Amino acid sequence: MSNPRCPICGRAAARLLISAPDYRMDDARRYPVWVCPHCGAGVTATAMWGEAQRRAAYAGDYEPHQGASRPARGWRGRLAATVRTGFGYPQLEALPLPKFLTRGLARVRGWTWMPPPPPPGRLLDVGCGSGAYGASLIRLGWQVEGVEPDAGAAARARQQGVRVQQTSVEQASLPEGAYDVITLWHALEHLDSPVAALRTLRGALREDGRLIVEVPNRAGWGARVLGAFWYHWDLPRHRVHFTPASLRLALDVAGFQVERLAHIPNPHGLAGGLAYRFGRPGLARHPMLLALGWLFGLTAALARRGDVIRAVASVKEAGAPRDG
DSSP states (O other): OOOOBOTTTOOBOOEEEEEEEETTTTEEEEEEEEEOTTTOOEEEOOSOOOHHHHHHHTOSOOGGGSOOOOOOOHHHHHHHHHHHHTTTOOOTTSOOOOHHHHHHHHHHTTOTTOOOOOSSOEEEEETOTTSHHHHHHHTTTOEEEEEOOOHHHHHHHHHTTOEEEOSOTTTOOOOTTOEEEEEEESOGGGOSOHHHHHHHHHHHEEEEEEEEEEEEOTTSHHHHHHGGGOGGGOTTTOOEEOOHHHHHHHHHHTTEEEEEEEEEOOSHHHHHHHHHHHTOGGGGGOHHHHHHHHHHHHHHHHTTOOSEEEEEEEEOOTTOOOOO
């Protein structure tokens, strides 16, 4: 099989980075990841990747497609409400803490994704899964719609009050300039043509709207330490493996300008990767290993080598120069 072409810049991916099985589905076949020498993106190469293979890869207990989580109660709920007040949301059950502290809590928890209070606003969540995120925004007053190709997950999201189109983003019927915010939480890396999808979403976003994209970072410390066992390779479901530079390029080519790009602490790259390494799935949720994962993840994020990166982007002004 010839080297795959990079779906971001179109160059041939020239170097084999890793080859690993599907640890999540216990599939022993090995899937190679090639690296583009121009933009640094990784590309999962599969000889055949049709609809049947796609369904098999997402079958079973694929976690994002399972039931949505319930709202936090007790002290957890009050803490979450306190963080939301730092973004301007009125919450009677919030703890009486100063705003600088609530904003600090939000940053530590990685909740800087929260959009400002709606007037009300219209939000599209691409790859909405079972609707947990959408349901949380509905409770804050947002009008939330979703795109989700999996039938079971789409049905669960509808039960949460999310208006869902059960289709791919490429096939979705999206009104032009309709959305104040569009989010892709660990969805862009699942697409074979991420730039084409981003261009579609650019047309659906208001001129003053915001796009929020979160993806794994293959250039982070986790991938370097764990190699082929890194949890966020998630082969073969993850088709493109981004770096900060390649994510910026994809957004730029699609007509967006990045306002900020953050490294997000995440414990699962280390904890899940060690579980894969030793063949013990239960390790991924062991409290001590998760604590170690948080410490590692926070340190990596502060060093701007986090396992996860998040970009907030706006529509590029007409005539603005393109990077790369």
